[in-house]
Amino acid sequence: MLSGGDILIRCLQEEGVDYVFGYPGGAVLHIYDALFRQNRIQHILVRHEQAATHMADGYARSTGRPGVVLVTSGPGATNAITGIATAYMDSIPMVVISGQVQSHLIGTDSFQETDMIGISRPIVKHSFAVRNAAEIPLAIKKAFYIATSGRPGPVVIDIPKDITNPTDLVEYEYPQQVSLRSYNPAAKGHTGQIKKAVTMLMEAERPMIYAGGGVIQGNGSAELASLTRLLGYPIVNTLMGLGAYPGTDKQFLGMLGMHGTYEANMGMHHCDVLIAVGARFDDRVTNTVAKFCPYAKIIHIDIDPASISKNVTVDVPIVGPVKSVLIEMLEVSQAKIGKRTKTQASRLAEWWAQIEGWRKQDSLHVTPSADGITIKPQEVVQAVYRASQGAAYVTTDVGQHQMFAALYYPFDEPRKWINSGGLGTMGFGLPAAMGVQMAFPDAAVCCITGEGSIQMNIQELSTCAQYGLPIKIININNRSLGMVKQWQDMQYEGRHSNSYMDSLPDFVKLAEAYGHVGIKVERLADLDAALEQAFALKDRLVFVDVIVDRDEHVYPMHVAPNGSMRDMWLKKGVRT
Amino acid sequence: MRRIISVLMENEAGALSRVVGLFAQRNYNIETLTVAPTEDETLSRLTLTTSASDAEVEQITKQLNKLIEVVKLVDLTDGDHIERELMLIKVKATGAQRAEVKRTSDIFRGQIVDVTHNSYTIQLAGTSDKLDAFLRAMSESVVLEVVRSGVSGVSRGEKILAV
Numbered sequence: 001m002l003s004g005g006d007i008l009i010r011c012l013q014e015e016g017v018d019y020v021f022g023y024p025g026g027a028v029l030h031i032y033d034a035l036f037r038q039n040r041i042q043h044i045l046v047r048h049e050q051a052a053t054h055m056a057d058g059y060a061r062s063t064g065r066p067g068v069v070l071v072t073s074g075p076g077a078t079n080a081i082t083g084i085a086t087a088y089m090d091s092i093p094m095v096v097i098s099g100q101v102q103s104h105l106i107g108t109d110s111f112q113e114t115d116m117i118g119i120s121r122p123i124v125k126h127s128f129a130v131r132n133a134a135e136i137p138l139a140i141k142k143a144f145y146i147a148t149s150g151r152p153g154p155v156v157i158d159i160p161k162d163i164t165n166p167t168d169l170v171e172y173e174y175p176q177q178v179s180l181r182s183y184n185p186a187a188k189g190h191t192g193q194i195k196k197a198v199t200m201l202m203e204a205e206r207p208m209i210y211a212g213g214g215v216i217q218g219n220g221s222a223e224l225a226s227l228t229r230l231l232g233y234p235i236v237n238t239l240m241g242l243g244a245y246p247g248t249d250k251q252f253l254g255m256l257g258m259h260g261t262y263e264a265n266m267g268m269h270h271c272d273v274l275i276a277v278g279a280r281f282d283d284r285v286t287n288t289v290a291k292f293c294p295y296a297k298i299i300h301i302d303i304d305p306a307s308i309s310k311n312v313t314v315d316v317p318i319v320g321p322v323k324s325v326l327i328e329m330l331e332v333s334q335a336k337i338g339k340r341t342k343t344q345a346s347r348l349a350e351w352w353a354q355i356e357g358w359r360k361q362d363s364l365h366v367t368p369s370a371d372g373i374t375i376k377p378q379e380v381v382q383a384v385y386r387a388s389q390g391a392a393y394v395t396t397d398v399g400q401h402q403m404f405a406a407l408y409y410p411f412d413e414p415r416k417w418i419n420s421g422g423l424g425t426m427g428f429g430l431p432a433a434m435g436v437q438m439a440f441p442d443a444a445v446c447c448i449t450g451e452g453s454i455q456m457n458i459q460e461l462s463t464c465a466q467y468g469l470p471i472k473i474i475n476i477n478n479r480s481l482g483m484v485k486q487w488q489d490m491q492y493e494g495r496h497s498n499s500y501m502d503s504l505p506d507f508v509k510l511a512e513a514y515g516h517v518g519i520k521v522e523r524l525a526d527l528d529a530a531l532e533q534a535f536a537l538k539d540r541l542v543f544v545d546v547i548v549d550r551d552e553h554v555y556p557m558h559v560a561p562n563g564s565m566r567d568m569w570l571k572k573g574v575r576t
Numbered sequence: 577m578r579r580i581i582s583v584l585m586e587n588e589a590g591a592l593s594r595v596v597g598l599f600a601q602r603n604y605n606i607e608t609l610t611v612a613p614t615e616d617e618t619l620s621r622l623t624l625t626t627s628a629s630d631a632e633v634e635q636i637t638k639q640l641n642k643l644i645e646v647v648k649l650v651d652l653t654d655g656d657h658i659e660r661e662l663m664l665i666k667v668k669a670t671g672a673q674r675a676e677v678k679r680t681s682d683i684f685r686g687q688i689v690d691v692t693h694n695s696y697t698i699q700l701a702g703t704s705d706k707l708d709a710f711l712r713a714m715s716e717s718v719v720l721e722v723v724r725s726g727v728s729g730v731s732r733g734e735k736i737l738a739v
Contacts, residue, residue: 117590122601126644129590146644181739182586182647306638309631 002172004133005034005164008097011140013040014174017068019059019438020044021052025072026112027099030164044438044467047459049076051431053083054457057092058435061418062393064219066093066147067435073099073161074112078119082425084154085123089422090240091217093152095143096120100160103131116158125153133163133170141178150185151304152217186303189320189328197275197299197316198332202340204273205347206295206354207233210256213240213421214278214302218322221245221414224277227330230337232348234355236264238279239406240421247410248390253355254364257285258558259403262363262568262576265556267355268293269566275299278322281311282422291564301325363556363570364407368524369549375524377401377476377548381408384446384474387531392444392472393436395419397429397453400482403554405448427456430473434460437469444535446472451501451545452481461514464541472534473543475507478550486553490569511543522547578607579633580652580659580729582737583622583640587613591645595622598643604628604636608661608704608726619647619739625704625727647739656732662699662725663707664689668718669696677717684710695720 002010008031012020021044024032035043046052049071056067067087071080077098087094100106101113117129126146128139136159143155162168201207209231215224221244228235228251235245236256245252254261256268268274274296279285286292292312300307300314301322308317318325366378381404384392394409395418396402402419411417418436420428433447447454454475464471484499508518517540521530527546534542559567559575569575585591592611599606604626611622628636633651640646652659669677674696681688681698684706690697700710704727711722731737 118593121594121597127590180644183644304642306635306642308638310635313631 001169003030003034003164003166003169004136004159005030005166007133007136007170007172008140008159008164009034009038009041010172011137011174012068013038015140015144017041020068020070021046021055021059021435022070023049023052023072023076025076025099027073027101027161028070028076030161030166031070031097031099031159033166034164043070044463046431046463048457049079050082050427051434051457051460051463053080053094053096054086054425054428054431055435055438056094057083057087057428058395058418058432059439060087060092060094060435061432062415062436063439064415066095066144069094069096071096071098072112073101073116074114077114077116081119081123082427084120084156086420086423086425086428087154088123088125090213090420091152092154093147094154095147096154096156098156098158100158102162103160104162106160116156120156123154124156127156127158129158130160130163133168136163137172137174138178141175142180145178146183150183186320187324189301189318189325191328193316193318194325194328195332197318198329198336200273200297200299200316201231201275201333202336203344204233205344206270206272206351207231207348208267208271208274208296209233209235209277210238210268210274210279211235211241211244211277212238212279213244215241215244215322216278216414218278218303220278220322220326223323223326223330227326227333230330230333234267234352236260236268238282238285238421239419241279242406242417243411243414244278246412248412253359255406256565257282258287259407259554259556261407262361262556262570263355263358265558265565265568266358269564270354271296273297273299275301276314277301277326278303280307283311286312287558287560287563287565287567293565361570373523373525375521375527375546375548377404377478377552378408379524379527380474380476380546380548381405381448383527383531384448385409386528387535388444388446392416392446393418393433393440395429395433395436395445395447397449397456398424398426399450399453400478400486400552400554401448401450401453401476404476426453429453430457430460430471433471434464434469437471438467444472446474448474448476450482451475451477451479451504451507458510461511461516461541465515468539469541470537470539471541473541474531475543475545476548477504477507477545478548478552479504480550482552483554489553507543507545511541516541516543518543518545520545520547577627577629578625578653579628580623580625580657580727581637581640581649582652582729583624583649584614584619584647584737584739585622585643586645586647587618587620588645591620592622594643594645595640598639599626602635602639604632608724610726610728616739623726623728648737650731650737652729652731655735657729658732659703659727659729660701661704661707661727662701663710664697664699664723665711665714665719666695666697666721667714668694668720670694673717677714680710680713684713686710
């Protein structure tokens with residue numbers, strides 16, 4: 001016989017949970033007491049509940065295991081909402097336990113009461129309102145199963161305070177397995193469709209592989225690389241898919257989409273067969289949907305049937321886990337690859353020649369500042385790449401720095417690039433990096449951020465001090481909300497409405513106030529040394545505040561509205 | 577195009593709000609909605625009508641299927657089906673109107689289920705079109721109140737929606 005609070009913690013132990021990210025409060029005090037009386041799960045105390053969800057998210061993205069969050073009712077729950085929505089948009093497995101007021105007070109507008117199930121409904125994969133202690137084990141079992149299977153996502157479990165009461169004991173048994181008659185994610189792809197897709201791929205003259213975050217979530221990177229190499233076709237990754245295919249490989253054309261490379265977007269526009277793998281034809285990828293890939297037959301592999309033909313109608317849908325579908329595709333392709341005709345081979349060679357021509361555009365070329373002193377933001381990312389030998393976990397916030405990081409730090413492995421792609425959450429980077437560092441204490445973890453974003457969860461420097469997290473924060477400081485400013489430059493005749501960051505703190509002093517190391521860099525000549533110093537301080541959090549050119553824009557950039565993928569701004573005032 | 581989507585879902589608290597929330601969240605419209613438990617008390621059957629193109633209805637059914645509590649669903653308008661809606665209509669029935677209202681009701685096979693000196697309450701079942709037609713036929717009368725149940729439906733023949 002156990003109390004609801006103890007049962008909850010036992011269930012989390014059964015699920016192999018090692019960290020719970022959270023913040024205590026009235027409605028979860030019984031649960032916190034149960035946590036205190038055990039030592040298998042470590043609780044990480046954040047400074048704001050939003051950070052707890054992002055930490056759990058960073059932990060989940062880097063490990064592939066679900067992140068677990070514990071918050072109290074009312075404001076604790078609502079503060080978690082942004083992080084839950086972030087995880088939902090990027091299909092990240094997460095289990096969020098929120099306290100609720102006592103059962104008899106629900107619906108009476110009692111202290112710290114909020115309808116968490118209602119508020120979170122549109123941004124969760126599922127949620128459970130637990131009504132008595134005996135229901136806890138099954139709810140937890142189902143929550144972890146739902147969060148981690150199929151297309152992953154966050155699951156909320158709302159638990160009223162009275163059912164965790166230490167004096168009310170019930171029988172405890174943890175279910176060994178769970179099945180839901182209404183939830184059966186596809187276990188494998190349709191073999192007929194896979195064969196059809198391979199035939200289409202074999203006959204392609206201008207093929208393109210478009211791989212997204214689903215490849216990483218579905219642990220299909222190795223299979224994707226094998227298939228891509230076997231076929232010898234060009235490949236692009238989405239923002240969420242970076243690292244799904246090695247970023248330094250010759251067949252890789254870079255990121256596609258709004259800020260994709262010239263060769264990636266041109267290749268997409270002109271291809272005749274497109275295979276989308278774990279990608280969802282997001283509006284930041286397609287530009288104007290009606291003008292998307294006008295010459296292409298489209299194959300789409302996705303675990304989520306609702307992703308198929310949602311934005312772009314596809315010719316060959318394959319619903320199934322990316323990994324098993326790719327394995328099957330690889331087998332079918334190996335049998336057929338030898339039968340490709342000479343004509344097909346020469347057409348493919350012509351296609352590559354065309355792509356190499358686009359590559360010569362060198363759309364990511366960085367022109368150093370004329371004075372030789374001012375640092376360009378792209379140069380910061382390139383320097384971080386050098387200092388970390390391209391091997392760091394990199395998290396970002398949202399804005400120009402995020403795009404620069406995506407474009408100038410090639411990732412050769414999955415799960416090393418961690419950013420909020422779908423929701424675009426400023427304030428994500430630092431707590432996400434903390435989650436990664438908890439999971440990989442000895443790894444180099446770096447948060448590339450901006451002076452706008454970092455201030456949205458800057459309080460977590462305190463959490464970093466408490467748990468000794470030696471994150472490298474690279475603050476690309478242009479004293480502006482850079483992406484907002486860029487759009488205002490391009491679309492609002494340079495009227496910078498509220499895009500300046502006035503009254504910035506002295507970030508070095510701020511870092512030092514929390515007990516960390518702060519370094520300010522203002523000259524290009526000092527950049528590499530400062531970053532080397534930062535990465536050499538293996539056991540300290542280092543906040544590197546890099547003052548950069550405030551007028552730089554991110555290019556290439558899709559021309560919008562009404563542009564196709566090939567319509568891009570290549571630099572200020574220069575378009576395709 | 578008008579669609580009738582019938583959904584079997586777990587008879588659990590919160591399931592209905594997920595379905596309704598989905599429609600609001602994804603900018604689909606609901607024209608009518610009706611829901612009640614079935615002969616299997618663990619299941620509810622929800623029927624809704626919406627106006628959607630083929631592509632939209634494909635998305636709607638896929639998104640509905642994604643909801644964990646949705647067990648099975650069918651777009652009844654995909655095949656032959658029977659649809660029924662119940663209407664209760666309270667009309668002013670005085671003087672010459674009293675006989676006229678009764679006559680119109682009889683033509684539509686309505687039943688007068690409540691009577692006062694000044695009013696009739698008529699019950700009418702049928703397709704939504706028929707109910708609309710009845711309301712048009714009653715346009716000369718003073719309609720005091722109209723209550724419609726929303727559409728229920730079932731496939732014709734041996735095709736069934738069951739677990």
